Amino acid sequence: MKRCITIGIIIIICFLCQTTVFHFIKLSGVVPNLLLIVTMSFGLMRGRREGLLVGFFSGLLVDIFFGNVMGPYALIYMTLGYINGFFHRIYYVEDVLLPMIMITINDFMYNIIVYIIFFMLRNKLNFWNYLSDVILPEMMYTILVTLFFYKLLVRINLRLKKTKEAE
Numbered sequence: 001m002k003r004c005i006t007i008g009i010i011i012i013i014c015f016l017c018q019t020t021v022f023h024f025i026k027l028s029g030v031v032p033n034l035l036l037i038v039t040m041s042f043g044l045m046r047g048r049r050e051g052l053l054v055g056f057f058s059g060l061l062v063d064i065f066f067g068n069v070m071g072p073y074a075l076i077y078m079t080l081g082y083i084n085g086f087f088h089r090i091y092y093v094e095d096v097l098l099p100m101i102m103i104t105i106n107d108f109m110y111n112i113i114v115y116i117i118f119f120m121l122r123n124k125l126n127f128w129n130y131l132s133d134v135i136l137p138e139m140m141y142t143i144l145v146t147l148f149f150y151k152l153l154v155r156i157n158l159r160l161k162k163t164k165e166a167e
Helices: 003-018 034-046 048-066 072-090 097-118 125-166
Strands: none
Touching: 003 034, 003 048, 003 125, 034 048, 034 072, 034 097, 034 125, 048 072, 072 097, 097 125
């Protein structure tokens, strides 16, 4: 129960930071995708089920506050969290390379799927402009924030594991 509450608080704090605080420190007009970092991190650290659940609730928040319909972002985050869970078996706490590679791939895939669903299907076909103005700057900013934020999430996860083992 403590783990669920802690993860819920992390998701809410990341959502609030992503939608408020980081809008004051935009780089190239984009903000980092903190919810994707959380989804990727818990998918790697805890496995497919945890990645799926964290992704679902992260995407649900985005759908509730910014979506026109309920579900697309929840499905995107949920799918990415589940896929990250497959790498749980080769994940080591000390390893930073795997999370950096995964967040790069995740952010790229996230933005490609968002482009397909929200732009391409509406006949807005200027992909190269979207790639250079949104995808690449957001990827770089998210990777930079992941360097610092991921270590905090690892510490929280280790503390949750120790608390569970002590019980």
